[in-house]
Amino acid sequence: MSSTATEPQRHQTVELDRVVIRFAGDSGDGMQLTGTQFTATSSLFGNDTATLPDFPAEIRAPAGTLAGVSAFQVHISDHDILTPGDAPSVLVAMNPAALKANLGAVSSGGTLIVNADGFDERALEKAGYPSNPLTDGSLAGYRVYEVPMTSLTLEVGKEAGVKPRDAERSKNFFALGLVCWLYSRPTEPTLTWMSERFASSPLVLDANTRAFKAGYHFGETAELFEANYQVRPARLEPGVYTNITGNNALAWGLIAAAHQAGLPLFLGSYPITPASDILHELSKQKHFGVRTLQAEDEIAGIGAAIGAAFGGALGVTTTSGPGIDLKSESIGLAVSLELPLVVIDIQRGGPSTGLPTKTEQSDLLHAMYGRHGESPVPIVAARTPSHCFEAAIEAVRIAVTYRTPVFLLSDGYLANGSEPWRLPDVASIPDIDPGFATAPEVGAADDGENRHSGDFQPYRRDEVTLARPWALPGTPGLEHRIGGLEKEDVTGDVSYDPVNHERMVHLRAAKVAGIASSVPPVEVDDALGPGGSPVLLLGWGSTYGAIGAAVRRVRARGLDVAHAHLMHLNPFPPNLGEVLRSYMDVLVPECNLGQLSKLVRAEYLVDARSMTKVQGQPFRAAEIEKAVLALLGIDPEAATSSSPQEDVAS
Amino acid sequence: MTDTAVPVTTRKDWTSDQEVRWCPGCGDYSILAAVQMLLPDLGVRRENTVFVSGIGCAARFPYYMSTYGMHSIHGRAPAVATGLAVTRPDLDVWVVTGDGDALSIGGNHLIHALRRNVNITILLFNNQIYGLTKGQYSPTSEQGKVTKSTPFGSLETPFNPISLALGAEATFVARTHDMDRKHMQETFRRAHDHRGAAFVEIYQNCNVFNDGAFERITGRDVRAEELIPLVHGEPIRFGTEGQHGVVVDPDGRVRVAEVAQVGEQALLVHDEQREDPGLAFQLSRLARGPYEPTPIGVFRAVQRPEYGDAMSRQLLDAAEKRGPGDLEALLHSGGTWTVES
Numbered sequence: 001m002s003s004t005a006t007e008p009q010r011h012q013t014v015e016l017d018r019v020v021i022r023f024a025g026d027s028g029d030g031m032q033l034t035g036t037q038f039t040a041t042s043s044l045f046g047n048d049t050a051t052l053p054d055f056p057a058e059i060r061a062p063a064g065t066l067a068g069v070s071a072f073q074v075h076i077s078d079h080d081i082l083t084p085g086d087a088p089s090v091l092v093a094m095n096p097a098a099l100k101a102n103l104g105a106v107s108s109g110g111t112l113i114v115n116a117d118g119f120d121e122r123a124l125e126k127a128g129y130p131s132n133p134l135t136d137g138s139l140a141g142y143r144v145y146e147v148p149m150t151s152l153t154l155e156v157g158k159e160a161g162v163k164p165r166d167a168e169r170s171k172n173f174f175a176l177g178l179v180c181w182l183y184s185r186p187t188e189p190t191l192t193w194m195s196e197r198f199a200s201s202p203l204v205l206d207a208n209t210r211a212f213k214a215g216y217h218f219g220e221t222a223e224l225f226e227a228n229y230q231v232r233p234a235r236l237e238p239g240v241y242t243n244i245t246g247n248n249a250l251a252w253g254l255i256a257a258a259h260q261a262g263l264p265l266f267l268g269s270y271p272i273t274p275a276s277d278i279l280h281e282l283s284k285q286k287h288f289g290v291r292t293l294q295a296e297d298e299i300a301g302i303g304a305a306i307g308a309a310f311g312g313a314l315g316v317t318t319t320s321g322p323g324i325d326l327k328s329e330s331i332g333l334a335v336s337l338e339l340p341l342v343v344i345d346i347q348r349g350g351p352s353t354g355l356p357t358k359t360e361q362s363d364l365l366h367a368m369y370g371r372h373g374e375s376p377v378p379i380v381a382a383r384t385p386s387h388c389f390e391a392a393i394e395a396v397r398i399a400v401t402y403r404t405p406v407f408l409l410s411d412g413y414l415a416n417g418s419e420p421w422r423l424p425d426v427a428s429i430p431d432i433d434p435g436f437a438t439a440p441e442v443g444a445a446d447d448g449e450n451r452h453s454g455d456f457q458p459y460r461r462d463e464v465t466l467a468r469p470w471a472l473p474g475t476p477g478l479e480h481r482i483g484g485l486e487k488e489d490v491t492g493d494v495s496y497d498p499v500n501h502e503r504m505v506h507l508r509a510a511k512v513a514g515i516a517s518s519v520p521p522v523e524v525d526d527a528l529g530p531g532g533s534p535v536l537l538l539g540w541g542s543t544y545g546a547i548g549a550a551v552r553r554v555r556a557r558g559l560d561v562a563h564a565h566l567m568h569l570n571p572f573p574p575n576l577g578e579v580l581r582s583y584m585d586v587l588v589p590e591c592n593l594g595q596l597s598k599l600v601r602a603e604y605l606v607d608a609r610s611m612t613k614v615q616g617q618p619f620r621a622a623e624i625e626k627a628v629l630a631l632l633g634i635d636p637e638a639a640t641s642s643s644p645q646e647d648v649a650s
Numbered sequence: 651m652t653d654t655a656v657p658v659t660t661r662k663d664w665t666s667d668q669e670v671r672w673c674p675g676c677g678d679y680s681i682l683a684a685v686q687m688l689l690p691d692l693g694v695r696r697e698n699t700v701f702v703s704g705i706g707c708a709a710r711f712p713y714y715m716s717t718y719g720m721h722s723i724h725g726r727a728p729a730v731a732t733g734l735a736v737t738r739p740d741l742d743v744w745v746v747t748g749d750g751d752a753l754s755i756g757g758n759h760l761i762h763a764l765r766r767n768v769n770i771t772i773l774l775f776n777n778q779i780y781g782l783t784k785g786q787y788s789p790t791s792e793q794g795k796v797t798k799s800t801p802f803g804s805l806e807t808p809f810n811p812i813s814l815a816l817g818a819e820a821t822f823v824a825r826t827h828d829m830d831r832k833h834m835q836e837t838f839r840r841a842h843d844h845r846g847a848a849f850v851e852i853y854q855n856c857n858v859f860n861d862g863a864f865e866r867i868t869g870r871d872v873r874a875e876e877l878i879p880l881v882h883g884e885p886i887r888f889g890t891e892g893q894h895g896v897v898v899d900p901d902g903r904v905r906v907a908e909v910a911q912v913g914e915q916a917l918l919v920h921d922e923q924r925e926d927p928g929l930a931f932q933l934s935r936l937a938r939g940p941y942e943p944t945p946i947g948v949f950r951a952v953q954r955p956e957y958g959d960a961m962s963r964q965l966l967d968a969a970e971k972r973g974p975g976d977l978e979a980l981l982h983s984g985g986t987w988t989v990e991s
């Protein structure tokens with residue numbers, strides 16, 4: 001870390017190039033709000049940021065227990081970063097349980113800012129501490145700052161005229177104020193945000209504002225901190241930025257895609273973690289003509305989306321793994337109907353209810369194969385929170401162009417994580433042509449024998465895309481019936497003919513495979529040119545940041561490694577086989593037990609190695625770096641100790 | 651949609667070129683005929699008419715109509731139809747379903763479509779058996795029913811579809827049967843004209859697996875004595891001479907009585923528009939099964955905002971308040987900052 005002392009006032013201000021802070025407390029302590037607001041302030045200030053919210057599945061798990069700890073990690077930096085950081089160097093812990101649950105993640109010699117009032121005997125016991133870690137010397141390796149946050153908050157709450165029980169709730173704002181001071185954040189953005197957010201209850205606003213200011217002033221006046229810090233704005237690409245979570249980017253991408261296609265957007269969805277925020281966001285955007293139906297169950301959500309698609313809307317359903325299980329039969333129906341449909345899976349830990357609030361990438365094979373029969377479905381995956389916008393547009397493009405259900409895979413990490421996003425030029429978002437059928441297609445001359453000659457033929461395919469016509473009810477002359485029973489090629493009549501069935505199975509497969517011709521080749525980040533480095537890291541989805549950061553670290557050592565990242569999982573980009581074969585070693589880090597590596601091994605007969613992690617947490621850059629070093633024949637143990645930074649600038 | 655007059659059509663115009671594949675003698679034929687012959691009279695267009703079905707014998711219905719249609723998956727037709735109806739309020743959306751499709755695997759979708767009052771017309775072909783899977787008991791089969799899957803008799807209490815629909819907050823609830831085309835058409839017409847979810851139970855004979863299930867009440871010679879026609883605003887009475895009627899006892903019980911004994915004045919006057927569905931529910935419980943005098947006709951027809959209309963209104967209100975959606979504004983809505991070059 002570069003550190004230069006500036007203006008020796010009462011406190012020194014030390015410059016840092018980056019810092020990783022984790023806020024941790026009880027689920028009810030408002031740590032997500034605190035972290036989100038700290039991130040927003042830092043983004044506005046001009047830092048690059050990346051976040052990792054981590055909260056329990058229970059809304060209010062028993063207070064003070066390890067199970068109830070909710071944490072929010074944010075990485076702020078003066079250069080462009082790819083991950084929320086491997087290990088926080090600062091932990092704000094509101095109680096013993098928060099300390100205990102998160103201490104292991106803190107980097108050695110890190111800073112602990114603890115709410116000293118939270119460390120009474122009962123709280124220690126609930127957290128399972130036999131003795132008080134603040135006094136028993138067990139935290140000797142850290143810089144510990146004990147701040148009586150609760151009592152100081154109660155004091156200003158009294159001034160505001162708030163009852164003590166309510167006043168205590170403002171203590172997260174005290175913590176926020178303190179950390180804002182510690183990292184020289186401007187107070188204005190937070191004060192403005194608070195005045196909007198709590199506009200409806202002036203008393204709460206007053207108490208929170210006082211707590212926030214008290215925290216800020218405490219840092220400034222108490223002789224506790226030797227210094228405060230400054231992380232200068234990052235030199236990001238010029239442009240207008242906003243801070244965006246994956247779920248919001250996804251919702252906006254759907255709106256943009258529907259707009260560019262000139263289609264009304266319809267969402268059929270059943271509430272489920274971590275996908276519900278998409279439903280919430282889209283429900284707000286009614287002035288875009290967005291219709292949202294909170295369906296009676298997962299099946300109805302997709303059923304209604306299919307019905308809407310039949311009528312000419314952009315039908316979308318959003319869910320997570322358990323919902324995909326329930327929707328499988330309906331996805332098969334959409335494959336048979338050959339109607340545009342976007343199925344969004346915000347993956348979480350499974351099987352079954354699994355880890356509802358934790359991230360995983362374990363639904364890839366389900367998206368690929370999780371239906372009876374030969375039932376091919378294209379798959380698109382988002383790689384960062386802001387990339388969800390682009391991925392949504394791409395999923396819609398494929399669905400509409402090829403008249404097919406499309407899987408869009410995101411996950412809990414992308415869904416709730418945020419990053420600054422340079423806003424795209426709205427005019428540059430490509431149009432999508434729904435190409436509705438307009439007039440009955442007259443049968444070709446050689447169809448003379450066909451009794452449908454001259455009638456509308458709902459399964460007569462486009463020669464290039466193999467897509468069938470999208471004929472909307474309300475159009476005279478195009479009346480037709482579709483359904484889940486096998487169709488006769490061209491006419492779409494029900495057919496049990498064995499040869500026809502085989503032809504239709506091949507046609508559906510060929511249609512999806514043919515999407516590859518509309519997909520750009522996968523780009524390889526290799527300083528030595530394609531095939532140059534000894535190892536290729538192949539990733540998909542949310543491992544993008546960790547793999548990218550690992551690549552930077554390996555390169556910072558003067559070593560070479562390449563990175564390719566897939567947005568299209570079915571079909572794969574046309575050049576993928578060639579790329580994979582050009583590397584001696586291919587390593588596939590995934591938050592599952594090796595699902596992509598299985599697919600590429602089967603598809604291309606390459607000896608791709610799998611690297612897996614299924615802890616409900618994203619990869620750390622260091623973990624991937626270590627695996628690459630091992631492949632390069634370098635002792636990872638020796639290497640780790642000399643590892644300079646966790647997310648070096650590129 | 652066009653402004654020109656609806657073209658004059660006949661049954662033939664509403665009939666598709668697909669060969670009808672129900673068993674010969676199946677009650678489904680007469681329902682299909684009733685619908686195909688009624689549609690020319692409804693002043694609607696073929697291209698604006700959609701039939702959506704699930705799975706089962708009845709669910710083949712859309713293939714036989716020359717309209718738009720979708721044969722979806724088991725039980726899900728009300729959900730599919732909901733998505734279509736709320737996004738396309740200009741269409742006439744019909745749902746054709748059966749007792750297994752609507753009341754067993756798709757029960758959840760049925761009750762929620764009714765509760766939301768989506769503008770769909772649901773025709774439930776109730777034959778009290780699973781036909782397509784060759785004869786297992788259904789959720790409307792009588793207790794004790796011996797079938798392939800209940801060789802020792804069914805243990806289950808059947809659903810009363812009318813009671814179920816009323817309990818699900820349905821705004822239009824009716825019953826008819828496959829032996830009376832005129833009554834079917836009158837009922838279907840009323841259901842079609844109802845804005846909101848309309849539910850029609852049709853007693854339908856499955857002559858292969860459950861032949862004669864309704865014969866004791868719908869047979870030509872017994873009908874007058876066994877079917878109780880519900881006519882809005884009229885005293886409820888039936889019988890060859892109109893000698894039976896329905897009365898409400900002082901304790902609130904609804905029962906069949908002899909007009910000669912209770913007097914005409916005592917007969918219950920049918921009011922399908924009663925806000926409280928309680929009386930309609932009691933009427934639906936009058937017969938314990940299709941073997942004793944059973945009410946047919948419209949049990950309930952009340953007005954309540956239609957779901958799709960209400961949804962469209964929210965969209966219009968939002969556009970009025972906030973102006974039409976603007977992508978640029980949306981992307982900037984979360985607070986932005988500028989990085990200068």
Ligand code: SF4
Pocket residue numbers: 671672673675676677678707777781782855856857858859
């Ligand atoms: S099985 Fe019964 S309901 Fe089905 S078509 Fe045959 S007779 Fe009709």
